[in-house]
Amino acid sequence: MSTLNSNAGASRSTLAPSGTNGHRPKSALIPTNNVTLKEGGTVRTRIDPTLTVEDVVRQLCVNLKVTEPASNFALRDRDTDELVVDENLRKVIKNKTHLKLVNASNIEAAETVQKLRMRDERTLRLSLFSLQKFIKEDGFAQEFLNRGGLRELVDVIDSQHGHNALAYALTSMQNLMDHDYGWSTLDDAFIYKVVQILSSSNSLVNVCRPATAILKKLVEADPTNAPGPLVASSSRSPPVAPPGSVYRYGFQVVFEQMRKVKGSLETVVNRLGSADTAMALHSMMLINSLLSHVNDDRWDEFISELEQLNVRKAVVRLMSDHTTDELTSSILDFQANIVRVTYRKKSTLVEPEVEPAHNTALQYIWNCSKVQEGRDDEGEVLKWRKLGFMSESLLQEFQDVGVLGLDCLRHFVQDDPEFFSKIVLEQLSRPEERRCPIARASNEMVELLAEYWAIYAPQYSTSTAYQPLLLNFYKVHALATNFFLRMWNESGSAAADFTRVVALARSQVNVALKRENLRAWHEVEHDFLDCEYRAVRDRQMKELEAEDDLLSKVPVRNLRAKVANEAREFVRQQRIQCLLQGAWFVNGIPTSTTNSARRPHAAWRFLRLDNGLKYLHYVDSAVKFPVRNGLEDLPDRIEIAAISQIATGTCAPPSNIIRDHVDLPPASTLAASPLSFSLLSANEGSLADQVAPDQARWADWTDGLNMVRKDSGHVTSEETASYVQALTEIGLKIKLLDLSGAKVDIPSGLVAGPPPTNTDFFFSDLGA
Incomplete structure (x- = not known):
């Protein structure tokens, strides 16, 4: 970037729409923002909130007599490096955020790739540190990938520079993988390298956390999870993702590499006992993903190895050692996975002649x-x-x-x-x-x-x-x-x-x-x-x-199990329908000490799940308005796969919001609302903090979101659990009334006869 011609610290200007000559009747009401230049100087300016970021940057360059095109520059938050875009411009103006004029994302990406190629230790470490944040931005990520940045990043990880550089590189890769494009060329050698890093006794926690998260993302990048229609390779083969899709990995690909590194799964299980809560959480989430995506070919081998490693004992210890919201959801996910594992064992025949x-x-x-x-x-x-x-x-x-x-x-x-x-x-x-x-x-x-x-x-x-x-x-x-x-x-x-x-x-x-x-x-x-x-x-x-003694009979118990499954599926479909219809929520203020400074810039948020159950689309607004069907009114989205858990009782509604429902508690103090929930990510903290208008909406959405997540299998609310129980009891009684009304005698048990000694038999036509 060229030198900006300004009187550092003394310059003041007003950026207004063209045609106004910078004069506004209410210009005094516009907050003043400080903008730091690349060379260190600072200018003070009033920014019209009706402008686009592109217009702001262009006028700023004109005022400062910059000779380079304005497209070469961008604005960022000086303290957090958050990119200023049209969606958050009003917020940064209102909060009087100290901004800085920096390289545009495409130029920053090109320079970053060049610095990665230099392999200078200090330059590399500083570039990777910045890359962790910038790679989350679509514009930066696209240019980074177009310039061959993925290959350079893989080479850095493979060459294993210092611990900090390696941690930054792995975190950058983890953040890149939050995009659903650009990393389909990762091969078995890279996965093997990540497994090696994860399993090494010399790897520090800040290295192991992103390595674990990368493997989890690869496990979940299964063709069956790909958005849109799948392409079946043949009638007997599993579906494959379209060319170029990142959904080409899955359990089989990752587990094959884990088998090559002795003790890799044992290391993951052992880290459930880590004193670092985040490390324990990442390990728990990886185990849940493996359990949720294990295929039939490796099921016996994988489950047997997990049992030998006493993973259940490690999770039981976690139950008593940790009470954080982050781990609670993952532990409940693990319980649900164990229920499925137990059922599969129960429904697998004992065949000593075959097995x-x-x-x-x-x-x-x-x-x-x-x-x-x-x-x-x-x-x-x-x-x-x-x-x-x-x-x-x-x-x-x-x-x-x-x-x-x-x-x-x-x-x-x-x-x-x-x-x-x-x-x-x-x-x-x-x-x-x-x-x-x-x-x-x-x-x-x-x-x-x-x-x-x-x-x-x-x-x-x-x-x-x-x-x-x-x-x-x-x-x-x-x-x-x-x-x-x-x-x-x-x-x-x-x-x-x-x-x-x-x-x-x-x-x-x-x-x-x-x-x-x-x-x-x-x-x-x-x-x-x-x-x-x-x-x-x-x-x-x-x-x-x-x-009634009737309820204890084996056939009735089996009937109860069938009715319970039907009730669960009915409730699941009802909850998902609520998500597909969408709803308005209050944007909450996190009550945790780490996030309490993050306040919403709009009072309301409308959320709606897409038909593919892959993304949660939303729009923020100062007031509620009629939202049309579809997704046209919802410009932003959250990937369901990025949600690691749904934590409850995490935030409070803003004190100045106009509440239109009597159930919403007062917000005179920053106390967590019982109707609040947060969508938490493993590496980005909270993706959304919402307060529901009533208990029913809270139960519908917290449980519905858990039901659509790939590695989840538990509900949050007692309402949903009671609903399933009530439907089961009602359904069972209705079916038993049919039997008792017909005076059908229900035996205590049914004993099957011996199997046929040969195949020389046929089923007669009872209607004949």
């Missing part, structure tokens, strides 16, 4: 029992029935609980193999009708716990609180199974009493696991291990008096 892992687990259980095979009275093999199964067909025995049931039984045995052998041999020493069917009891406890935690493969979880015991499913299952065995022995039960003992266990599960987020583990253990049979029986009898 070596299933056969290995079953063989381990059998060996620990120290029982010998035998023959029954009819000469048939007697093996698995000795452990308490009803038949020798393991496919049939685990049909309702799947691999989850097998894993639970294996963990039960693994906790104390000697105890398992002892109780099996003890039961075999009794008369057959008095034996406790241990394996069958184990599977029944799996069913009870799955029912309690609503393991129904939901698209989202209705739990609004932490569920540490859900994350300890195997340990709780072991407690419940031991409780069943003890009740069986203390009550002197026989084979015909199995259902009755199951009812006792169901009653105890409901009592012991209630309000699990507030209970210590030893209290839960006490409820299962030290309770007396008579007390449990008396309580259960009272419960039976208050409820």
Whole structure:
């Protein structure tokens, strides 16, 4: 930029629309802004708020007798480097922001690329520091990419200069990836390098945070997440993104590189315990993204590795160590992901002849029992029935609980193999009708716990609180199974009493696991291990008096699960419809100490979700106005993928706003409104701070936004959770009325017959 001819510190001018000769009747009402020149001088000027930024810069250059074209210059906030554009010009004038005249974005981008090529250590570090902020701007990013800046940035990351330079470079790449263009050429070598940096014990926190965020973005850049129609490569192949699209990566691409670096996933899990909250948050978000996007080919391998790394234990520790809004949402996301993982295990058949892992687990259980095979009275093999199964067909025995049931039984045995052998041999020493069917009891406890935690493969979880015991499913299952065995022995039960003992266990599960987020583990253990049979029986009898026994029957429980899924989907569609219609919100003032200085420049904001569920479009306005259908009136947008969580109770409405709804609380003090929420980004802080006009609108939008996020699966409000529960109960009762009205007898359980021995059969036409 050429030298500006001005009397630094003494020059004063008024920038007004052409034709007014700089004279305005109310010019005294226009605030005065200081503008610092590149060389350090400062001029004071009044800027007409009706001008465009382009006009302001052009007139400023004319007044200062700049010989270069005005298009070479731009205005920025001197303190924050925020680019002044038409949308925020009024705000900076009103706030008397100290501005600076700088290179235009395209020139700044060209110079930055040139400096990156120089590789001078000091110049490189300073350029990367500025690049972190400038790369967020579309104009700068486009020119940076056109000049080959991406390749230079990748080379800087690959060459690993000092820690600070590397941190700035990774953060710049992370911010560049917030744009949905320009980084489709990142290859496996780059991803491998980022995984190496992430896994290195020498990497500092400020390096690991952006590295983790980059991997998360790559995982989510899956072809199925691409906006617009997808191109299917063939009828059997997954969809692929159009040429040049950044949505060409996904779980498979990232996980392949993570497998090449030993201990990379372990490092991510270990960092959940980081003293740096932001590092823990980034690690939690990456794990959630991997869980949400894992494909079928790698599902078993990935889930198995996560389990071996005790990720659940690490998250349970996070529940007690951290109470920040940022982590709360991610922990609830993780819980929802675990529900989906648990359901998938429960619905995966146990096939020892097909899956070596299933056969290995079953063989381990059998060996620990120290029982010998035998023959029954009819000469048939007697093996698995000795452990308490009803038949020798393991496919049939685990049909309702799947691999989850097998894993639970294996963990039960693994906790104390000697105890398992002892109780099996003890039961075999009794008369057959008095034996406790241990394996069958184990599977029944799996069913009870799955029912309690609503393991129904939901698209989202209705739990609004932490569920540490859900994350300890195997340990709780072991407690419940031991409780069943003890009740069986203390009550002197026989084979015909199995259902009755199951009812006792169901009653105890409901009592012991209630309000699990507030209970210590030893209290839960006490409820299962030290309770007396008579007390449990008396309580259960009272419960039976208050409820219909019909609801405890297996077919009805299965029907409840189906109705619950339908209720969840209905509520999800209702919430999304609210987002598609759009609504007005008050622009709130953040109450946190870090963001309290950020005040909205307009009182109202209208938000609307696009039909592709990819972007949240909005417009800010001093007054509410009728917004047309579509997106024409909504010039700005927030990418849903950029929202890491929806925090609630975060901001207050401005004190001078004219409220048109009685539910909006007074704002005499800067206290967070219970109707407020913020859309938080992992690296940019808050993307939006809003206050809803009423409780219903707040519930619709906080839960609706959580439902459309790719790595989320939980609701925020008790209203939505209660709504799903009410719809489930009403739907169930309506269906049961249909059955009872037709006097259909509902059995306690259905036993499937043995599978056909061959394929030489056909289904008859019942209508014939």
